[in-house]
Amino acid sequence: MTEVLPSRTTEPVELAIGGMTCAACAARVERKLNKLDGVAATVNYATEHATVTLTAPVPMARLIAQVEGAGYTAREIERGDRADGRDRLRSLWRRLVVALLAGVPLADLSITLALVPSLRFPGWQWVLLALTLPVVTWCAWPFHAKALRAARHGTGSMDTLVSLGIIAAAGWSIYTMFGRSGGAHAQGVWGLILQPAGSSYLDVAAGVTIFVLAGRMFEARAKHTAGTALRALAEMGARDVVVLGDDGAEHRVPIARLRVGDRFVVRPGDTVATDGVVVSGACAVDTSAMTGESVPVEVMAGDAVVGGTVALGGRLVVRAEKVGADTQLAQLVRLVERAQSDKAAVQRLADRIAGVFVPVVIALAVATLGGWLLGGVPVERAVSCGLAVLIIACPCALGLATPTALLVASGRGAQLGVFIKGHQALESARAIDTVVLDKTGTVTTGRMAVAGIQVADGVSRATVLGHAGAVENASEHGVARAIADLARAELGTLADVEDFRALSGLGVRGRVGGQEVRVGTVRLMRAEGVAIPDALEQTRADWEARGRTTVAVAIGDEVAGVLALADTVRPGAADAVAELHALGLRTVMLTGDNAATARAVAAEIGIGEVIAEVLPADKADVIARLRADGRTVAMVGDGVNDGPALAGADLGMALVTGTDVAVGACDLILMRTDLAVVPAAVRLARATLKTIRGNLRWAFGYNIAALPLAAAGLLNPLIAAAAMALSSLFVVSNSLRLRHFEHSGEARARG
Incomplete structure (x- = not known):
């Protein structure tokens, strides 16, 4: 079926x-x-x-x-099926060795006989032919086979040009050697440069084969090297896992047999088999392979762990939450592969040009041959010019210009904790002039802690904390978790909440013990018509002036207390902002938090422009307004409320610690919690685009310059073959330089 x-x-x-x-x-x-x-x-x-x-x-x-x-x-391609090209490399190497063993003595003998005709011996033509045939047949067979396959379908490719060049050179040489009085040979060094071995092109046929094989082999090796980072990423996962049975017995099974809900054991030095939650145990986990961060992360019961990370000490029992293709590692591998398959608009133009290039070149070669013959030059010289046109015209460099750079950049980015979703992200990064940063969870750690509680007259701390904690316990917001955790720590169990409702950007409400409880911003209280006593309002204002987040707690129709919460700024955030400024980028903090708190945090890290008290639905409107003002905007966020803004920005960057909505809406995924990854991502994108533009300039310029030279008879076919191979090698080698890209944090650590 x-x-x-x-x-x-x-x-x-x-x-x-x-x-x-x-x-x-x-x-x-x-x-x-x-x-x-x-x-x-x-x-x-x-x-x-x-x-x-x-x-x-x-x-x-x-x-x-x-x-x-x-x-x-x-x-x-099945999942996990990533051929690395070793078989192709070995095949090319074998053919290249045979071509060299026969081609080098062929060239020496051919040139010697051309320079000193008196050294020709009886049957010298047969010796040259015997050295040539293995090269132009078996060694060059991949070119001939692909050219034939293309011809059967009425098309052509670069192999068509190479195959035609080899066949024409060898065929003309055999004709001149055996059909034109033994083959007259041009003499003199200049004759060899423009027309090697006179009218015999056997060494050219062999030389073209050698140069193209060498170019293909180096190109394949470079592509293999470029994909090393992706293969290393794909191979980070565990091959087997120790599953803990219901009876406590341990069983080692292949990773493919692990199921969601299974408990598995991670010993010191083991790779965490899959994404899960720690059930018991505590240890430090090395996340550097996934995030690029060198400092291990301490985990304990209740903490999430990611497959592909390594336990450094202690024994963990982990409950599998995601397996197989659903794990974060598998998704990131697919993300990098998808990015490497993406194309820029300029590369699509190059592909269209390459698609019509072969027939145009063949027509140009025929026209060159005919033109020289009509000009009255010797047939040998006309053939030499036509061969040079066939051989020099290689569209490989055009095809390799963009994908090789993206291949290397996406692999290097993965090592640094920057995952590129597609080429559009790189093109956007080139033009951005404004970086908008979300505050909570992006600039700050997002781990709020209650820093102060002030209650109204006649109300106890336990009452305010108990009611607020009960309602906030039903929410997943960072502020809610901080309040609920403190309430649980001080009071033990929390009361049940009924009719819970989250009010986006404002707070939460619900019924506790039959009383209506609202916990949220001053805007919520005013919208609900609940007044804040003057004493509480003064305390709230003082706290916010010191950069703290405040929430009011209303029990019934009265505000019973206010709470102050503090969120710590991420380490290195100030350095990251300074580096963004050094890159010529304008920074803006965009947050739903109150203006005083946002300004205090912004001042601490060096951001001068703050847009605060913005509802989630309005964040995208702010981005749209900035773009309408002529700015090209990058948005950095992590939460559900950042999703529309990330999608609406020219370049969206999401911390992987954020929600699936944020990650799904972005263009770049940032695996590191250190904000230094943001300028690193911009610099990597700019370096990649610079490399791509350089590659394309070379690829187009090479063909534009080389074809007229070949048609004018100023290029020896052998030199043309070498230049053609070196052109592709230059493009790939230029792209490989991105493997050595490092962000400022790495440079400082190394220095």
Whole structure:
């Protein structure tokens, strides 16, 4: 029975595409897939993957058949299936070794016989031919095979150019050696530079094969190296796990058998098998592989742990909350893979150009040959010019310019705790001039603690704390947890609450012991018509002037007390803001908290502009207003109330400690709690875009400059082959420099 894939938009199908050799191939596969109804595909030449988003049910066999119809191979990529290209590297290496063993003596002998014709011996042509044939047949077979496959489908690729060049050079050489009086040879060094070995191009055929094989091998090795960070990320997970049975017995089982709700044991030095909650035990956990933070995190019963982190000491018993593809590690791996399959608008333009490049180059080569012949030059010189045009024109550099840079950047970003969702995030990061930071949970730790309680005359502290704690116990807000935790610590058990209701941005309300209880901001009290006694109002104002958050507690129709809560600023927040300013960015604090508290926190870390007391629904309006004023805005947040603002900003950055809504709405996911990751993300994005622009300038400039030189007869075909291989190697090597990117925190630590 044919498997019919359901339509989906959040989990695209991933296909491994075989046989692609240039951007033209990727463009061709992409066009073929997108011709299917309900299919939106993106094909990445650097990763050799196709990401297919389905808007209607499509059989997997239909997708594969469509790719094969374009002359390539395809297979579905299962989770965890990440080929690293070692087999291809070994095959290229074997062919390159044989080509070198035969090609080097061929070149030496051919040049020697060209310079000193008197050294020719009987049967010298056969010796040259014997050295050439293994190179232009077996060693060059991958080029010929792919060119034939493309020709059967009426298309062409970079291999078409290479194969035609090799065949033309070898064929013309055989004809001149055996059909033109033994083959006249041009003499002199200049003749060798412009027209090597005179009218014999056997060394050119072998040289082209060697240079292209070498270029492909170095390109494959560089791509393998570029993907090291992603493979390391994917391999961080545990292979097996010690599950704790109901009888307390321990059983080691493969990780695939772990289920949600299972309890498993983590011993010192073990990798935490999956996302879960600590049931018992306490120890320090090394989260550096996931977040880039070097300081271990202490965890104990009730704390959440993430799969892929490492326990440093002590024994933990953890209850599995997420397994398999639902874990944070698996989601982040898919996120990086998805980002590496993304394309910039400029790269799509390059792909379209590469798609028509091959037929244009073939036509140019034929025109060059004809033009030189019509100009009355010798046939040998005309053939040399036509060959140079065929060989020099390599669209590989165009296809590699963007994806290799993104491949390296996304892997390096993952090591630093910055996960890039797509290329659009990088393009947005280039232009941002304003960074808007949420306060609670972003600039501050978000772990509020009650710093003071003031009660009205005739009301006890226990009454205020008990009623407030009972209502807040039903809420998950940081302020609510702080009040409920203190009430539980001082009073023990908390009363039940009825008719609980959260009032977004204002507070909560409910009934405790038959009394209406409201806990929230002054705005809530005023909206409800509840007056605050003067003494409490004065205390509240003093607390807020000192940067504390205050909430009022109304029991019935009277305010019975006010509570002050303090939230500590994240370590390094001031340094991060200073670095953002050094990057030329304007910073703004956006918060629903009161203005005095927000200004106090902003002053502590160096932010001069504060927009406070903003309701969650209005945060997106603030972002829209900033953009309407001509600013290009990045938003950094972590909560549910930040989701619309993150989605509405030009660049959304969410702390992974935040909610799923915030993470889902952002463009960059920040794994570190240290805010230094924010300027690091901006700097990485800018460095990546600079690399991409440099790659594309080189790729376009190389072809624009090289083709006229080749057509004018100023490029030896052998030099053209070397230049073509070096062009792609330059682009990949330039992208690999991003592996050494480091953020300021790393630089300071190293210094």
